[in-house]
Ligand SMILES: *[C@@H]1O[C@H](CO)[C@@H](O)[C@H](O)[C@H]1NC(C)=O
Ligand SMILES: *[C@@H]1O[C@H](CO)[C@@H](O)[C@H](O)[C@H]1NC(C)=O
Ligand SMILES: *[C@@H]1O[C@H](CO)[C@@H](O)[C@H](O)[C@H]1NC(C)=O
């Protein structure tokens with residue numbers, strides 16, 4: 001069940017202040033405002049005159065010395081020092097052109113706006129309390145996860161600091177005072193809280209107190225959800241209105257959380273790039289170990305992508321950057337695919353939510369339902385508009401209240417069941433409950449306005465037979481709030497999860513990894529109702545959300561655990577461990593399936609596979625990547641000097657003569673007219689005992705794979721060995737073809753990498 005979290009209430013009400021603004025007739029101010037736009041300006045910091053002690057004072061003086069200077073206090077939004085070198089400011093076209101003439105100017109990005117990747121658990125991850133990664137990592141103790149999101153609800157029980165170690169001494173962050181947010185709400189769990197909204201406000205979008213808090217307090221629950229998913233403390237007995245009841249616990253329950261609020265509940269539900277960069281800049285300065293972003297901007301080359309550039313700065317400082325891959329579903333819809341970012345797709349959990357019905361003839365059916373109350377319906381008459389197709393399908397306006405009120409109505413529409421159609425209709429006519437027969441339900445967890453369930457049309461045949469064959473068909477019982485575990489098949493690639501190839505750098509396989517992103521239960525902000533039912537607004541402290549937004553913090557939590565165990569590992573080493581330990585077989589023994597089609601999914605959908613944290617702790621081998629390797633990768637993209645400077649944020653770099661492969665833990669070959677591609681890789685041994693690894697190759701028809709050498713022996717930890725993987729396709733190969741390389745040692749370490757070949 002997936003859904004874009006929409007904020008209809010906000011949209012409706014926001015029109016009001018805008019209207020007032022116009023009526024007050026501040027027209028002069030408005031026309032002046034139009035001339036100003038926000039730009040992110042990249043400066044070459046090697047040009048900073050020594051007389052300026054700080055970059056910020058230099059940036060301010062650049063603004064002050066323009067021919068038509070305005071007050072620099074007003075023009076400047078942020079001075080950036082860690083994530084990029086530069087600043088954001090509101091400028092006229094004239095002012096901008098003046099700055100662009102300066103030899104210190106490197107690049108200009110007009111303000112852009114990103115969106116959240118939410119569509120509307122740890123047990124499943126195999127993280128057990130008594131053994132494995134969790135205790136080995138002391139539950140993430142000492143690690144700080146920075147979340148770039150919508151803020152946090154600090155009173156949520158998930159952020160209590162029972163059992164938490166003290167705030168690390170190296171921590172430089174703080175908890176800002178603001179509306180409904182006193183610094184005293186921070187504790188040993190929530191150690192940092194800051195908010196950034198200058199960019200949005202400069203774009204004329206007000207942070208109004210009716211729709212958001214002017215502080216790090218979360219208004220609509222998204223940031224509370226993602227941070228409690230990554231690092232929430234144990235909270236027993238929570239549920240989504242009774243569904244999924246159990247103990248809520250973040251992936252790294254003893255890691256610290258720092259929230260950087262950059263997304264605001266405005267009529268646009270967007271974040272400004274200048275604010276996101278400011279949040280990332282501060283997170284780097286404060287000293288986070290892992291950064292998680294469940295948002296994205298457009299798909300643009302790296303030299304135009306401030307998030308990619310900012311992430312490279314973070315990676316360079318050893319910070320793991322985890323990003324959601326996006327919710328656009330189809331091919332080539334990857335966001336945040338830079339090879340230094342860990343890009344996360346969404347998988348389903350092995351959990352489903354049900355209602356059961358029993359008919360008078362004894363037949364029992366189980367269907368999907370999120371109806372938020374455990375009502376029990378017994379001995380109710382059934383209604384089915386069998387003589388009128390319109391009535392049978394419950395199309396809007398089709399039902400007659402006199403015929404249906406108080407009855408359990410059956411709606412039979414194989415093509416469309418949704419909240420604005422059938423659900424509204426059964427509610428309108430006062431039906432007691434509803435049974436939807438469909439294979440294509442668009443109902444989400446907050447759409448259940450009357451007791452109802454969805455049954456697949458295959459089981460609908462028997463129901464239709466029963467109701468059309470009886471004069472007075474009766475429903476014997478109907479029950480709700482049933483949670484089933486072990487649902488099969490699971491995990492699947494969520495229908496909305498963005499898929500590769502990555503349009504920006506198709507030579508790197510993305511997404512990297514799949515993590516739970518469908519109906520994830522975590523803490524939310526209880527200030528706004530989760531849903532409405534009749535005259536009631538239902539509020540909850542924990543709720544089910546879906547999206548790659550929910551998947552990314554799972555991986556951030558696992559990265560925190562791995563970092564706690566292996567403090568000296570680079571971000572690339574941590575990602576390599578996560579990827580090569582992933583699994584691609586579901587709980588029925590099949591390759592992971594695509595929720596959309598029910599067909600086998602591919603590495604273009606799930607990357608290396610589904611995350612398997614405990615195995616990632618002891619991966620055997622890692623494919624490490626250092627900064628120079630990323631430089632070489634960028635050299636290979638054919639960027640000009642200026643573009644290189646912009647991405648690398650340094651004025652000098654070395655490109656080797658020969659193009660080199662990035663030492664990535666997955667392989668994607670795009671063939672045009674050639675038929676063989678060789679990949680060079682170097683693996684680093686991270687085990688303790690001597691080990692000998694043998695290559696096991698999975699070659700489908702039409703593809704030949706060789707690893708040379710095919711045996712790698714290691715005598716000590718951190719020893720490196722190189723190999724060449726040669727991928728060959730023949731004339732009969734399909735357009736897209738998938739293989740696999742596994743290095744397996746005598747201690748049963750399995751280091752697995754997907755191989756994708758695409759013929760164009
Ligand atoms: C934003 O808020 C300010 C101060 O409350 C107000 O003067 C202005 O009209 C608002 N602008 C919009 C676009 O709502
Ligand atoms: C904290 O913020 C609130 C709301 O903006 C304000 O009323 C209060 O005076 C601030 N307190 C301090 C110590 O700045
Ligand atoms: C929000 O708070 C900041 C400081 O905490 C203040 O500068 C800003 O004007 C406030 N914005 C609104 C819309 O009240």
Ligand SMILES: *[C@@H]1O[C@H](CO)[C@@H](O)[C@H](O)[C@H]1NC(C)=O
Pocket residue numbers: 389393395396412413414415416421422
């Ligand atoms: C299903 O409902 C839609 C509108 O909600 C209607 O257009 C369509 O005809 C119905 N399909 C069937 C098979 O009745």
Ligand SMILES: *[C@@H]1O[C@H](CO)[C@@H](O)[C@H](O)[C@H]1NC(C)=O
Pocket residue numbers: 652653654
């Ligand atoms: C480039 O390579 C040369 C020679 O190996 C080295 O001296 C220099 O420091 C390198 N420059 C950068 C920016 O890495």
Ligand SMILES: *[C@@H]1O[C@H](CO)[C@@H](O)[C@H](O)[C@H]1NC(C)=O
Pocket residue numbers: 672673674
């Ligand atoms: C492959 O095609 C490119 C141009 O599309 C051409 O330059 C190159 O020579 C071709 N290579 C081979 C081996 O045919």
Ligand SMILES: *[C@@H]1O[C@H](CO)[C@@H](O)[C@H](O)[C@H]1NC(C)=O
Pocket residue numbers: 676677678706707708724725726
């Ligand atoms: C690819 O590697 C194989 C060895 O695995 C080697 O025989 C072949 O010459 C290489 N081809 C190219 C184009 O480098």
Ligand SMILES: *[C@@H]1O[C@H](CO)[C@@H](O)[C@H](O)[C@H]1NC(C)=O
Pocket residue numbers: 746747748
């Ligand atoms: C490795 O796994 C195989 C099969 O899964 C098993 O038979 C063997 O005992 C294992 N070896 C070690 C050293 O764990």
